[in-house]
Amino acid sequence: MPLEEELFPSTPGKIKNQTMNRQLHRCFSSTSTLFLWALFLIALTASYLSFQSFVDTGSKYFTASWGGLQWEKQVRNSAQIRRSSSPGMSVLVTGAAGFVGSHVSLALKKRGDGVVGIDNFNSYYDPSLKKARKSMLNDHGIFIVEGDINDAKLLAKLFDVVAFTHVMHLAAQAGVRYAMENPGSYVHSNIAGLVNLLEICKSANPQPSIVWASSSSVYGLNEKVPFSESDRTDQPASLYAATKKAGEEITHTYNHIYGLSITGLRFFTVYGPWGRPDMAYFSFTRNILQGKPITIYRGKNRVDLARDFTYIDDIVKGCIGSLDTSGRSTGTGGKKRGPAPYRIFNLGNTSPVTVPTLVSILERHLRRKAKKHVIDMPGNGDVPFTHANISYASSEFGYRPTTDLQTGLKKFVRWYLSYYGYNGKSLT
Numbered sequence: 001m002p003l004e005e006e007l008f009p010s011t012p013g014k015i016k017n018q019t020m021n022r023q024l025h026r027c028f029s030s031t032s033t034l035f036l037w038a039l040f041l042i043a044l045t046a047s048y049l050s051f052q053s054f055v056d057t058g059s060k061y062f063t064a065s066w067g068g069l070q071w072e073k074q075v076r077n078s079a080q081i082r083r084s085s086s087p088g089m090s091v092l093v094t095g096a097a098g099f100v101g102s103h104v105s106l107a108l109k110k111r112g113d114g115v116v117g118i119d120n121f122n123s124y125y126d127p128s129l130k131k132a133r134k135s136m137l138n139d140h141g142i143f144i145v146e147g148d149i150n151d152a153k154l155l156a157k158l159f160d161v162v163a164f165t166h167v168m169h170l171a172a173q174a175g176v177r178y179a180m181e182n183p184g185s186y187v188h189s190n191i192a193g194l195v196n197l198l199e200i201c202k203s204a205n206p207q208p209s210i211v212w213a214s215s216s217s218v219y220g221l222n223e224k225v226p227f228s229e230s231d232r233t234d235q236p237a238s239l240y241a242a243t244k245k246a247g248e249e250i251t252h253t254y255n256h257i258y259g260l261s262i263t264g265l266r267f268f269t270v271y272g273p274w275g276r277p278d279m280a281y282f283s284f285t286r287n288i289l290q291g292k293p294i295t296i297y298r299g300k301n302r303v304d305l306a307r308d309f310t311y312i313d314d315i316v317k318g319c320i321g322s323l324d325t326s327g328r329s330t331g332t333g334g335k336k337r338g339p340a341p342y343r344i345f346n347l348g349n350t351s352p353v354t355v356p357t358l359v360s361i362l363e364r365h366l367r368r369k370a371k372k373h374v375i376d377m378p379g380n381g382d383v384p385f386t387h388a389n390i391s392y393a394s395s396e397f398g399y400r401p402t403t404d405l406q407t408g409l410k411k412f413v414r415w416y417l418s419y420y421g422y423n424g425k426s427l428t
């Protein structure tokens, strides 16, 4: 028999037992085989070690405890619709202990919709702020499950317990510049977590309608102003933006194949009470109060950077308007039965403000001068400006932002001082 035929038989199982015995004997007797065995042992040890590290990583994400009759009862109670005027919805809010998630959850609950939250309480920023948001939501009858959107068993269990009509997907790794420090966290939450959630939603019966947070950062290096939904979004400036853009493409495929109703919201630099400590307006406030310097980035040719800062209450109205008009998913048993809505909206303020102006507004509200350190914008994923065209959201659900930066920051500062006090020492 030719060697090639012996080693790579065209039909599996073609080698007779006798031939194999002869080969094995030859194998064990040669010195080169000893070397191969050594290699095999090393590979075995390496795979064991990497399996251990996988288990460690996995348990880091999925340590939360859930399940049991009492837990199911809490989930069901929280999801209960208490609205008499209209059918109402029961919404699974991911990232419910986050900035936007906590505000949207509260607004839904207040008008009688059922809300169940899920959040992994990671330490990207001070988890005690997330816990405080959670206890505020608990006081309003909203139950937040501690868990990760990558945990398929947990998500499947939640859909077993409640037939959610909608998912408000706000769990994500946020922050533009942090993507250079920890790229894996963006892949974990914004790509893998999103796909995991969509897999569960597509198989749920009935399928929920999904509204989720994309980002103004998808416009990247786009120079046409104001930014419209139809403008190009294929030039992201950061990995964060790239994962949000990928999310838009991924959700499109789930809409196309499985009939999931999908609405993506491009948020423009959202700010306000209970906000994110990693964002500029928040960290500037902390530093100004503590007498520490703040770094202000400046664009090319000494042009000030500008953002279409959008107040949280306006964003909440946009989220709820999107949920109310989302239309139904059409699939059952994981199969599409007809076309379902696929929409993308800008949710901005339509009125960009420069970063130095943001600082001077804060100085006025805080009655303190900032120690400004102005530097050229490092190549860290930032874009020079953002500016939303909101006519699509206006025509679809009457989105109209009503809070200017001056007013919104006043409300933020009032909250900040009541939460942290003047020196803000509890904030790390």
Ligand SMILES: O=C(O)[C@H]1O[C@H](OP(=O)(O)OP(=O)(O)OC[C@H]2O[C@@H](n3ccc(=O)[nH]c3=O)[C@H](O)[C@@H]2O)[C@H](O)[C@@H](O)[C@@H]1O
Residues within 6 Å of the ligand: 174, 175, 176, 214, 215, 216, 217, 218, 267, 268, 269, 270, 278, 279, 280, 281, 295, 296, 297, 298, 305, 306, 307, 355, 382
């Ligand atoms: O609109 C969005 O899509 C994004 O808005 C924000 O991102 P960003 O606009 O960069 O918000 P900040 O981090 O608060 O920065 C605001 C401005 O302040 C500038 N900045 C930031 C930090 C700093 O120390 N100094 C400084 O001048 C930035 O360059 C930027 O121009 C959020 O952090 C993102 O999660 C969100 O997706």
